[in-house]
């Protein structure tokens with residue numbers, strides 16, 4: 001039997017690709033030189049690689065980003081930020097204390113605008129997750 005958890009997010013959905021950038025890494029371990037290929041092993045001096053945009057955040061591993069909860073489905077298009085609550089049908093009471101919504105939106109907007117990530121889609125999202 002496959003079980004699912006429902007995850008409710010009050011916050012924003014940011015496209016996963018916005019958390020990645022194309023960076024350069026050395027193609028081999030020999031000392032770097034100005035040439036395009038390594039004289040010792042012939043590998044490219046630099047290779048293009050996908051890197052995380054922020055050193056302190058990986059979309060599928062981090063639980064918080066800039067102080068906000070993170071939710072995502074692996075390989076999904078969006079990363080959700082804000083207030084995250086996991087809900088199961090067996091919960092005896094749905095007594096989770098919802099945060100001050102206006103303050104949450106303002107805090108998110110301020111944090112994300114400063115790093116050019118504000119998606120302007122603040123709202124309530126629910127995603128399903130394999131348990």
Ligand SMILES: [Zn+2]
Pocket residue numbers: 028029030038039040041042043
């Ligand atoms: Zn080399």
